Amino acid sequence: xxxxxxxxxxxxxxxxxxxxxxxxxxxxxxxxxxxxxxxxxxxxxxxxxxxxxxxxxxxxxxxxxxxxxxxxxxxxxxxxxxxxxxxxxxxxxxxxxxxxxxxxxxxxxxxxxxxxxxxxxxxxxxxxxxxxxxxxxxxxxxxxxxxxxxxxxxxxxxxxxxxxxxxxxxxxxxxxxxxxxxxxxxxxxxxxxxxxxxxxxxxxxxxxxxxxxxxxxxxxxxxxxxxxxxxxxxxxxxxxxxxx
Amino acid sequence: xxxxxxxxxxxxxxxxxxxxxxxxxxxxxxxxxxxxxxxxxxxxxxxxxxxxxxxxxxxxxxxxxxxxxxxxxxxxxxxxxxxxxxxxxxxxxxxxxxxxxxxxxxxxxxxxxxxxxxxxxx
Numbered sequence: 007x008x009x010x011x012x013x014x015x016x017x018x019x020x021x022x023x024x025x026x027x028x029x030x031x032x033x034x035x036x037x038x039x040x041x042x043x044x045x046x047x048x049x050x051x052x053x054x055x056x057x058x059x060x061x062x063x064x065x066x067x068x069x070x071x072x073x074x075x076x077x078x079x080x081x082x083x084x085x086x087x088x089x090x091x092x093x094x095x096x097x098x099x100x101x102x103x104x105x106x107x108x109x110x111x112x113x114x115x116x117x118x119x120x121x122x123x124x125x126x127x128x129x130x131x132x133x134x135x136x137x138x139x140x141x142x143x144x145x146x147x148x149x150x151x152x153x154x155x156x157x158x159x160x161x162x163x164x165x166x167x168x169x170x171x172x173x174x175x176x177x178x179x180x181x182x183x184x185x186x187x188x189x190x191x192x193x194x195x196x197x198x199x200x201x202x203x204x205x206x207x208x209x210x211x212x213x214x215x216x217x218x219x220x221x222x223x224x225x226x227x228x229x230x231x232x233x234x235x236x237x238x239x240x241x242x243x244x245x246x247x248x249x250x
Numbered sequence: 251x252x253x254x255x256x257x258x259x260x261x262x263x264x265x266x267x268x269x270x271x272x273x274x275x276x277x278x279x280x281x282x283x284x285x286x287x288x289x290x291x292x293x294x295x296x297x298x299x300x301x302x303x304x305x306x307x308x309x310x311x312x313x314x315x316x317x318x319x320x321x322x323x324x325x326x327x328x329x330x331x332x333x334x335x336x337x338x339x340x341x342x343x344x345x346x347x348x349x350x351x352x353x354x355x356x357x358x359x360x361x362x363x364x365x366x367x368x369x370x371x372x
Contacts, residue, residue: 050335051322085335085342119332120310120345152331190328220324220359 038062039204040230040241043159043183043197046127046148048115050085051220054078056092058245062238069238073097080111088113094133109133113148124151129161139170155187177202183210190214199230206230206237221250286345288312293323293336296361307351307371316341323365327356330369347371 040060056078064070073096080090092109109131116126127148134141144165151158161181168174179201185193191213199206210228217223224247232238289311292299296319305311317323317336324335325344336342349371358365 047333049324049333050337052335118343118345119334120347157331187328187331 037203038199038206038238038241039163039179039181039201040199040206040237040243041181042226042243042245043181044113044127044129044146044148044161045159046113046115046117046125046150047119048082048084048086048088048113048127050082052080052082052088052249054080054090054247054249056080056090056245056247059243061242061244063240063242064232064238071099072238075103076109078111086115088115105136107133107135120152124149126150135169135171138172140167140172141169142167157183157185157187159183159185179204185212190216195228197228197230203236204232205234206232206241208241210243221248223248286310286312288314290314290316291325291367293317293319293358293365295319296323296358296364298356298358298365298367301367302370303367304370304372305347305349308348310345310347313344313346313369314341315344322360324359325356326359327354327369329354330356332356333359 038060042058056076058074058076058078060074062069062072075095075097076092077095078090078092080088082088090111090113092111093105094107094109095103095105097103110133112130114128114130116128119125127150129146129148131144131146132142133144142165144163146161146163149160149162159182161179163179163181165177165179166175167177180198181200182198183195185195187193193212195210195212197208197210208228208230210226212224212226215223215225224245226243226245228243230241230243232241287306287309289303289305291303291313293315303313315325315334315336317338317340320338322335322337324333326333330346330349332344332346334342334344346369349369351371354369354371356367356369
């Protein structure tokens with residue numbers, strides 16, 4: 007997850023010209039924290055391949071038709087620890103697809119599902135930009151609570167960004183999801199993303215299709231509507247996960 | 251600058267309140283976990299024994315699942331919202347409920363044609 011810092015940077019007029027010359031459009035696209043709401047669960051013997059797409063539409067040309075693609079491969083090491091490695095690429099109307107960053111993710115399931123009134127997990131992420139000296143380390147507290155067929159999930163993130171091409175700073179972000187467990191193949195949800203430069207809310211649908219044995223395909227599709235001027239008017243999100 | 255600090259402090263206070271509230275809620279639920287009755291489910295030759303388990307409705311229970319086979323099995327149920335792998339010749343605990351009265355099917359994902367069962371809450 008790339009925690010935004012653009013707003014603060016733009017407010018500093020002295021460095022504006024320098025920033026514009028140093029920060030390519032890809033970084034602007036990454037400033038959104040709209041991505042995925044994580045659950046706290048880890049399943050033993052699990053391996054997965056994942057693809058995520060985020061597509062922004064906005065009146066501001068700098069944020070319009072900007073795409074972020076994430077390709078991930080992950081596996082669990084026990085019934086508590088899951089790791090995943092992502093290759094992140096961006097595409098803008100002016101630039102072709104380019105691999106822009108690599109991210110490592112570690113998810114730690116803290117409590118057994120249903121053991122307490124809420125289920126808890128922790129996630130640690132490390133991200134490195136490829137063409138710029140920008141690094142980010144983040145930790146996310148994951149909480150999930152179930153009320154009958156309704157499931158509420160909250161992700162609270164504290165991140166630190168550093169590097170030669172960025173101002174070192176801490177950032178916080180919140181993402182949340184309220185999901186209705188209608189059936190395995192179709193679960194509607196409402197997602198919220200809130201951080202310094204992202205304020206968005208929107209509907210998402212997801213589902214799981216069994217492919218026999220351990221194999222299953224999970225999909226998610228939705229749109230997050232920006233509720234402030236900094237967030238893209240629409241961020242379309244689509245993901246596919248193949249578990250085996 | 252001062253305004254930013256005030257906003258930042260306000261965020262941290264809100265986050266702290268959220269954490270304290272949820273920790274207290276979970277502390278309350280710990281008592282319910284300790285008091286949860288335990289039921290045992292065994293996996294042998296890719297079958298569940300017993301195939302039907304009757305549990306009290308509206309009560310959280312511990313399901314102790316023992317896999318007697320050499321191969322792993324995955325206890326899965328969309329109705330129970332549970333998915334848990336049990337390695338060969340090992341055991342685990344799955345927390346179930348509280349459930350309203352009804353029948354809740356489960357199956358073994360690695361041997362779905364044979365490993366079938368249901369929990370009956372009454």
